[in-house]
Amino acid sequence: xxxxxxxxxxxxxxxxxxxxxxxxxxxxxxxxxxxxxxxxxxxxxxxxxxxxxxxxxxxxxxxxxxxxxxxxxxxxxxxxxxxxxxxxxxxxxxxxxxxxxxxxxxxxxxxxxxxxxxxxxxxxxxxxxxxxxxxxxxxxxxxxxxxxxxxxxxxxxxxxxxxxxxxxxxxxxxxxxxxxxxxxxxxxxxxxxxxxxxxxxxxxxxxxxxxxxxxxxxxxxxxxxxxxxxxxxxxxxxxxxxxxxxxxxxxxxxxxxxxxxxxxxxxxxxxxxxxxxxxxxxxxxxxxxxxxxxxxxxxxxxxxxxxxxxxxxxxxxxxxxxxxxxxxxxxxxxxxxxxxxxxxxxxxxxxxxxxxxxxxxxxxxxxxxxxxxxxxxxxxxxxxxx
Amino acid sequence: xxxxxxxxxxxxxxxxxxxxxxxxxxxxxxxxxxxxxxxxxxxxxxxxxxxxxxxxxxxxxxxxxxxxxxxxxxxxxxxxxxxxxxxxxxxxxxxxxxxxxxxxxxxxxxxxxxxxxxxxxxxxxxxxxxxxxxxxxxxxxxxxxxxxxxxxxxxxxxxxxxxxxxxxxxxxxxxxxxxxxxxxxxxxxxxxxxxxxxxxxxxxxxxxxxxxxxxxxxxxxxxxxxxxxxxxxxxxxxxxxxxxxxxxxxxxxxxxxxxxxxxxxxxxxxxxxxxxxxxxxxxxxxxxxxxxxxxxxxxxxxxxxxxxxxxxxxxxxxxxxxxxxxxxxxxxxxxxxxxxxxxxxxxxxxxxxxxxxxxxxxxxxxxxxxxxxxxxxxxxx
Numbered sequence: 001x002x003x004x005x006x007x008x009x010x011x012x013x014x015x016x017x018x019x020x021x022x023x024x025x026x027x028x029x030x031x032x033x034x035x036x037x038x039x040x041x042x043x044x045x046x047x048x049x050x051x052x053x054x055x056x057x058x059x060x061x062x063x064x065x066x067x068x069x070x071x072x073x074x075x076x077x078x079x080x081x082x083x084x085x086x087x088x089x090x091x092x093x094x095x096x097x098x099x100x101x102x103x104x105x106x107x108x109x110x111x112x113x114x115x116x117x118x119x120x121x122x123x124x125x126x127x128x129x130x131x132x133x134x135x136x137x138x139x140x141x142x143x144x145x146x147x148x149x150x151x152x153x154x155x156x157x158x159x160x161x162x163x164x165x166x167x168x169x170x171x172x173x174x175x176x177x178x179x180x181x182x183x184x185x186x187x188x189x190x191x192x193x194x195x196x197x198x199x200x201x202x203x204x205x206x207x208x209x210x211x212x213x214x215x216x217x218x219x220x221x222x223x224x225x226x227x228x229x230x231x232x233x234x235x236x237x238x239x240x241x242x243x244x245x246x247x248x249x250x251x252x253x254x255x256x257x258x259x260x261x262x263x264x265x266x267x268x269x270x271x272x273x274x275x276x277x278x279x280x281x282x283x284x285x286x287x288x289x290x291x292x293x294x295x296x297x298x299x300x301x302x303x304x305x306x307x308x309x310x311x312x313x314x315x316x317x318x319x320x321x322x323x324x325x326x327x328x329x330x331x332x333x334x335x336x337x338x339x340x341x342x343x344x345x346x347x348x349x350x351x352x353x354x355x356x357x358x359x360x361x362x363x364x365x366x367x368x369x370x371x372x373x374x375x376x377x378x379x380x381x382x383x384x385x386x
Numbered sequence: 387x388x389x390x391x392x393x394x395x396x397x398x399x400x401x402x403x404x405x406x407x408x409x410x411x412x413x414x415x416x417x418x419x420x421x422x423x424x425x426x427x428x429x430x431x432x433x434x435x436x437x438x439x440x441x442x443x444x445x446x447x448x449x450x451x452x453x454x455x456x457x458x459x460x461x462x463x464x465x466x467x468x469x470x471x472x473x474x475x476x477x478x479x480x481x482x483x484x485x486x487x488x489x490x491x492x493x494x495x496x497x498x499x500x501x502x503x504x505x506x507x508x509x510x511x512x513x514x515x516x517x518x519x520x521x522x523x524x525x526x527x528x529x530x531x532x533x534x535x536x537x538x539x540x541x542x543x544x545x546x547x548x549x550x551x552x553x554x555x556x557x558x559x560x561x562x563x564x565x566x567x568x569x570x571x572x573x574x575x576x577x578x579x580x581x582x583x584x585x586x587x588x589x590x591x592x593x594x595x596x597x598x599x600x601x602x603x604x605x606x607x608x609x610x611x612x613x614x615x616x617x618x619x620x621x622x623x624x625x626x627x628x629x630x631x632x633x634x635x636x637x638x639x640x641x642x643x644x645x646x647x648x649x650x651x652x653x654x655x656x657x658x659x660x661x662x663x664x665x666x667x668x669x670x671x672x673x674x675x676x677x678x679x680x681x682x683x684x685x686x687x688x689x690x691x692x693x694x695x696x697x698x699x700x701x702x703x704x705x706x707x708x709x710x711x712x713x714x715x716x717x718x719x720x721x722x723x724x725x726x727x728x729x730x731x732x733x734x735x736x737x738x739x740x741x742x743x744x745x746x747x748x749x750x751x752x753x754x755x756x757x758x759x760x761x762x763x764x765x766x767x
Contacts, residue, residue, distance in 0.1 A: 234564070234566055236566035236567035236568065237527065237528070237567055240567055264568075267566065267568040267569075268567070268568035268571065271568065299648075301634065355647070355648070359644060359647065359648075363630075366630060366671075366672035367630070367672055367673070369671070369672075369673060371670075371671055374672070375668060375670075378643075378665065378666065381647050382647065382652070382666070382767050385646075385647040385648070385649075385650045385652070386650060386652055
């Protein structure tokens with residue numbers, strides 16, 4: 001190794017020695033040739049830059065004049081000259097998207113996002129393009145990421161993004177995430193029959209797009225979504241009337257009572273209990289309704305009633321957390337503190353910030369006379385509650 | 387990326403039928419405003435007990451006599467005999483662009499809101515509170531919580547607690563916050579009798595205030611049986627409840643610790659929720675009745691306003707002589723004896739349960755989170 005390093009070292013030194021032996025006229029000639037070559041390349045670059053600037057100007061003008069084919073062609077040529085032109089990719093992608101050329105739009109935004117991975121608007125429109133191109137998985141990924149990075153901060157864009165994200169979340173079976181998007185839209189007084197069908201799909205818990213529904217399901221989803229929309233815009237009287245009308249029209253359809261109960265839960269737990277019970281009467285195998293019934297009964301302090309329901313839910317689905325919490329707290333409140341504490345500690349092991357589990361422990365220690373432990377758990381809860 | 391709005395792409399993709407119908411929204415102010423007024427102390431000038439209480443009074447005369455004048459009995463004022471409004475028949479308030487008035491004449495009270503566009507008047511059927519009052523108003527089948535309330539302390543109308551951030555854009559919005567179905571139910575469940583959650587709400591059929599049955603479940607059946615000399619169907623005795631059970635029982639209306647924590651409420655407005663506040667106290671012991679609501683308060687009577695009255699309640703634990711817990715308290719709890727105050731042995735609550743002003747100073751509450759308060763301490767929890 002030493003000999004190799006030494007040998008290379010000297011080779012470099014040798015070259016340097018040879019240059020030192022160049023004559024002055026030869027050096028002048030070399031400098032002249034170099035200068036000529038440099039000037040030539042500079043002129044060529046200036047020419048290309050000038051050509052690019054002109055193409056970019058013309059492309060923008062064509063775009064502003066709504067001459068879309070010409071704008072597309074000119075942006076393409078300009079981007080051939082300068083593939084690092086982010087604004088060009090943006091405008092080209094936007095034009096392609098507007099012209100329903102979704103694969104081309106996706107390609108343009110791919111280029112842009114390689115140049116600027118933090119271009120949130122590009123991410124958002126690529127997501128919408130993917131939606132229209134039928135690539136729902138990629139679309140969901142892009143739209144979620146764009147929303148996480150503030151794509152919906154602009155009210156003009158919030159509606160379209162939330163609406164499509166809601167559709168995709170529903171299709172992915174993430175119903176409550178979808179409802180969260182629709183709740184925000186409803187809060188902005190966003191309304192339409194299409195939107196109602198979209199909300200209805202969440203309530204029916206059908207992992208589809210509205211366009212994939214048959215006529216019967218579209219009608220049911222529309223009616224359900226209309227009632228839920230009334231609820232989301234705080235018109236509780238109208239919502240209650242519409243839900244009751246819906247229950248009469250579709251007495252055996254699954255998930256309708258469950259959905260209304262879910263909406264009611266934050267506001268009126270007694271009404272929610274009644275809805276979950278009706279759902280289970282129609283569809284005894286609805287484990288989600290059973291779990292939520294147990295949880296709601298526990299929540300309102302009906303621990304004796306909650307116990308068997310929680311046990312039933314856990315028998316069907318042993319890992320259901322809301323049922324575990326319901327069972328743990330209900331055991332504590334009905335005298336089996338030891339078993340209840342054990343169950344709630346299992347919940348906390350998996351989910352250390354679970355407020356309900358800590359509340360249950362606070363109750364258990366309080367009932368057990370462990371004042372300091374109870375106080376500590378209460379303080380934990382106060383921190384989590386904030 | 388300034389070209390984000392370069393093209394109107396959104397309007398193209400959005401289904402054409404989908405439009406955002408912008409409507410001026412009141413927003414959703416959070417908070418249970420009515421409770422603040424309902425918990426204020428009673429004036430001792432109320433009408434006689436109703437027929438129902440009088441029936442209980444056949445056997446429980448003394449308690450019924452007390453209760454006839456208690457704040458809970460008058461948690462909602464009787465329409466037609468609203469002593470508070472009759473004593474102040476012309477109330478008014480200028481609030482931003484709106485003028486409010488509450489005028490009472492011949493037993494009828496009218497709530498009026500006016501602006502440059504006109505005015506809207508609604509009869510007050512339901513006045514929540516026995517001293518300070520918020521009004522539940524009804525228009526076209528919808529219920530509204532009045533945007534201004536009457537405050538007895540300053541004899542004035544002022545913004546209803548929790549509604550401070552509401553900026554009305556129309557007369558109906560200026561009247562008050564529209565109440566969703568469940569809030570109406572909650573109002574009438576805690577301030578009136580005769581409403582059952584399973585029934586359709588009919589405000590006209592409610593009995594203002596809380597009757598005996600409201601707390602003593604089974605009282606009606608017990609009365610019926612008692613008239614037949616059958617005394618076997620006794621309602622459960624509430625005297626036997628420990629501190630936690632009492633807190634949960636009273637907390638159904640006054641807010642339990644669980645409820646406040648779950649809702650994430652914190653800060654000075656929680657001073658209204660005494661069961662929550664007292665459970666945050668270091669000395670709170672679930673099984674010890676001496677720290678329960680009933681240890682200090684008789685719900686059949688107005689709360690005692692004398693600080694000295696409560697000294698014996700505090701000293702029941704903190705005297706040094708009598709530190710043994712009640713028989714139901716656990717042995718573990720006895721491990722650490724209650725501390726003795728080195729400063730004083732009287733007027734304990736003036737230091738350890740400070741007063742908190744709410745609603746712009748129109749309402750004063752006692753903080754039930756018992757603690758050693760140091761100068762400059764922030765309101766805890």
